[in-house]
Amino acid sequence: MTFDTSQSSIIYDSARRGHPAVEELRQVYQYRYLITQFVRRDVLTRYKRSVLGIAWTLLNPLGMMVVLTLAFSQIFRFGDIQSYPAYVLSGLLAWTFFSQVTTAAMVNLVWGGGMLHRIYLPRTSFALAAVGTGLVNITLSVIPLLLILLVTRVPMHATLLWMPIPILLLACFSLGVGLMLSTLAAFFPDVSEMYQIFLTAWMYLTPIIYPEEILPEYLRFLVTTFNPVHHFVKLYRLSVYFGRAPTLDELLIPTGIALSFLIVGWLLFTNKADEFAYRV
Amino acid sequence: MNLLTESELSSQSLLSPKDVIRLEKASVRYRVPQERIGTFKEYFIRRIQGKVKHRSFWALDEVSFGVQRGEVFGLIGQNGAGKSTLLKLIARVLQPSRGRVLVAGKVAPLLEMGAGFHPELTGRENVYLNGAMLGYTRQDMAKKFNQIVDFAELWDFIDAPMRTYSSGMWARLGFAVATDVEADVLIVDEVLAVGDDAFQRKSAERIEAFKEKGVTILLVTHNMSLVKQICQRAAWLDQGKLIDIGSVEVVVDRYLQSVRDKENRRLSEEQYDNQERQWGSKKIEIKSVRILDETHQPQHIFYTGQPLILEIDYLANEPIESPVFGIAVHRQDGLHISGPNTAFSGLNLGKISGEGTMVYKVPHLPLLPGKYYFSVAATNSDDSEIFDYHDRLYPIQIDNLDRGINERYGLITLQGEWHHNP
Numbered sequence: 001m002t003f004d005t006s007q008s009s010i011i012y013d014s015a016r017r018g019h020p021a022v023e024e025l026r027q028v029y030q031y032r033y034l035i036t037q038f039v040r041r042d043v044l045t046r047y048k049r050s051v052l053g054i055a056w057t058l059l060n061p062l063g064m065m066v067v068l069t070l071a072f073s074q075i076f077r078f079g080d081i082q083s084y085p086a087y088v089l090s091g092l093l094a095w096t097f098f099s100q101v102t103t104a105a106m107v108n109l110v111w112g113g114g115m116l117h118r119i120y121l122p123r124t125s126f127a128l129a130a131v132g133t134g135l136v137n138i139t140l141s142v143i144p145l146l147l148i149l150l151v152t153r154v155p156m157h158a159t160l161l162w163m164p165i166p167i168l169l170l171a172c173f174s175l176g177v178g179l180m181l182s183t184l185a186a187f188f189p190d191v192s193e194m195y196q197i198f199l200t201a202w203m204y205l206t207p208i209i210y211p212e213e214i215l216p217e218y219l220r221f222l223v224t225t226f227n228p229v230h231h232f233v234k235l236y237r238l239s240v241y242f243g244r245a246p247t248l249d250e251l252l253i254p255t256g257i258a259l260s261f262l263i264v265g266w267l268l269f270t271n272k273a274d275e276f277a278y279r280v
Numbered sequence: 281m282n283l284l285t286e287s288e289l290s291s292q293s294l295l296s297p298k299d300v301i302r303l304e305k306a307s308v309r310y311r312v313p314q315e316r317i318g319t320f321k322e323y324f325i326r327r328i329q330g331k332v333k334h335r336s337f338w339a340l341d342e343v344s345f346g347v348q349r350g351e352v353f354g355l356i357g358q359n360g361a362g363k364s365t366l367l368k369l370i371a372r373v374l375q376p377s378r379g380r381v382l383v384a385g386k387v388a389p390l391l392e393m394g395a396g397f398h399p400e401l402t403g404r405e406n407v408y409l410n411g412a413m414l415g416y417t418r419q420d421m422a423k424k425f426n427q428i429v430d431f432a433e434l435w436d437f438i439d440a441p442m443r444t445y446s447s448g449m450w451a452r453l454g455f456a457v458a459t460d461v462e463a464d465v466l467i468v469d470e471v472l473a474v475g476d477d478a479f480q481r482k483s484a485e486r487i488e489a490f491k492e493k494g495v496t497i498l499l500v501t502h503n504m505s506l507v508k509q510i511c512q513r514a515a516w517l518d519q520g521k522l523i524d525i526g527s528v529e530v531v532v533d534r535y536l537q538s539v540r541d542k543e544n545r546r547l548s549e550e551q552y553d554n555q556e557r558q559w560g561s562k563k564i565e566i567k568s569v570r571i572l573d574e575t576h577q578p579q580h581i582f583y584t585g586q587p588l589i590l591e592i593d594y595l596a597n598e599p600i601e602s603p604v605f606g607i608a609v610h611r612q613d614g615l616h617i618s619g620p621n622t623a624f625s626g627l628n629l630g631k632i633s634g635e636g637t638m639v640y641k642v643p644h645l646p647l648l649p650g651k652y653y654f655s656v657a658a659t660n661s662d663d664s665e666i667f668d669y670h671d672r673l674y675p676i677q678i679d680n681l682d683r684g685i686n687e688r689y690g691l692i693t694l695q696g697e698w699h700h701n702p
Contacts, residue, residue, distance in 0.1 A: 014381040034412035041409055045400040119389050120372040274375045
């Protein structure tokens with residue numbers, strides 16, 4: 001079906017649609033303007049009624065960082081970490097991106113799904129908009145990050161320039177997870193509540209507020225091997241905090257994880273999406 | 281109900297070159313879980329036990345027909361007949377479980393006013409957002425923007441957040457965006473019923489403009505006079521099945537007849553249901569009461585202004601001198617509207633005995649739509665003895681569905697006429 005109204009000879013035929021995963025890609029391209037509008041709406045409305053407005057996007061991670069710095073570096077002391085604030089902030093930014101994007105993908109579909117009963121929209125637009133919003137936020141948060149690096153005298157390396165690579169890989173991974181969760185949440189509404197508890201546990205199992213070296217040996221092995229988020233957090237930190245190029249493994253493993261989650265999530269979601277209009 | 285034969289159905293499913301929509305045995309099955317299973321644990325346990333039970337029903341059952349380009353087509357049927365499901369198929373919101381749906385061109389749904397607006401965004405931002413949901417690009421919207429705001433008459437407020445809008449402004453902007461579409465097929469689902477009279481007129485004008493442009497319009501509404509007024513053809517759905525399709529006059533009349541038949545059956549069952557509300561000395565018994573229309577057919581559904589005849593068969597078990605027969609009309613909540621009797625009309629029946637029939641003729645029922653009950657009674661001449669009393673036993677329904685009778689304030693019509701002397 002076309003959206004160029006002059007070509008109305010093109011026929012929509014329910015019996016002759018392509019593979020849903022491919023068809024969805026085509027529709028997402030057609031509706032790309034809608035997705036940018038969704039992102040715009042989410043970014044603009046989030047803090048619209050507060051005085052500082054969008055500045056909260058920057059102040060939020062900073063506030064978190066201050067609290068965690070006070071709590072952990074003063075009370076517990078993790079020993080030989082150079083600039084704990086920069087360490088924790090870089091980890092938090094990556095984690096916040098992941099947790100916000102996956103939650104929003106799911107919640108947008110469940111709450112915004114009413115629209116799906118009324119008009120046709122590509123079903124992935126909710127998840128894609130969530131990723132878009134996350135990307136805007138993490139891009140803006142480069143400002144507080146650089147500020148903290150400066151203030152705490154962490155040397156800035158040229159590796160900062162390839163920061164977009166870990167972010168994009170993390171975006172692919174988050175989209176994949178978000179689509180899987182959305183599919184589940186469409187059938188089991190309790191998933192969105194359960195996921196919040198799950199996220200809390202997941203965060204503590206990821207070296208974000210503590211260095212991975214403090215983990216006991218067996219746990220460290222499990223976390224660094226089987227916790228997919230860890231690979232992305234680490235890659236991001238390599239670029240902005242450690243300032244060292246990743247090894248081939250450190251790059252290829254997260255790439256592989258990101259692409260597999262994205263493909264599986266996309267296939268699962270698009271294959272089940274026709275049933276959403278019956279459910280959501 | 282006259283179901284179409286297989287051959288009629290299949291002949292209608294042949295797509296002529298003029299068809300813009302075609303449904304071929306389109307079916308939609310909803311699966312409703314018998315009980316709500318909200319957690320995985322529960323789901324998996326039951327899955328393993330084989331206890332996930334679904335009740336499935338066909339919201340649409342092998343519906344086949346075509347709609348031609350430029351046609352105004354009505355979908356009628358009672359709630360739950362499958363009309364909205366059918367619209368969803370055409371709008372691509374649902375995929376058919378079986379069968380096939382073909383649509384040539386762009387389908388635009390006329391959304392409920394302002395669905396999808398965000399209160400924190402300005403009117404301008406919401407126009408763009410809503411346009412994007414309808415599948416338009418930024419360039420499309422830049423072209424449309426001025427005429428949308430012109431139509432909504434909201435230039436003064438277009439950059440204010442929509443939470444500051446009145447509900448009327450909100451609806452105006454919603455309507456302006458929703459109807460500013462270029463489409464081959466326009467789907468109109470009950471929205472014409474929204475808003476005040478002026479608004480309904482405005483929306484009717486827009487529909488008319490679409491009609492002139494040659495846009496195919498699919499209309500779903502319970503307003504049968506509107507369907508007759510603007511549609512050329514109509515399809516009647518009942519419980520997911522296509523019952524009838526054809527010229528709007530014929531289909532709507534058959535549909536309304538079936539609704540009346542059903543309602544008549546229900547009301548006449550109700551009539552014989554109540555023995556407790558009869559009392560009296562039975563010196564005169566009221567044996568039966570018939571409510572008839574002007575053709576002397578038993579009827580329970582009337583329209584405002586229609587003639588009504590009430591026939592009362594009585595049996596006087598002993599000779600009675602000058603009895604009085606009376607009736608009373610009550611609204612459903614018991615309000616006593618009218619109480620004519622033979623004495624008020626100066627009719628002295630003299631001495632009666634044995635069987636007979638009293639007839640009361642109403643030339644034009646003044647009652648406005650609603651449900652009313654007749655009571656029937658026979659008393660002696662000075663009302664000191666009740667022979668038989670049937671208290672509110674005979675229901676009638678006033679229904680002006682497709683009669684073009686608009687009067688609806690109050691209880692009755694005065695059947696007056698307006699004149700203007702400038």
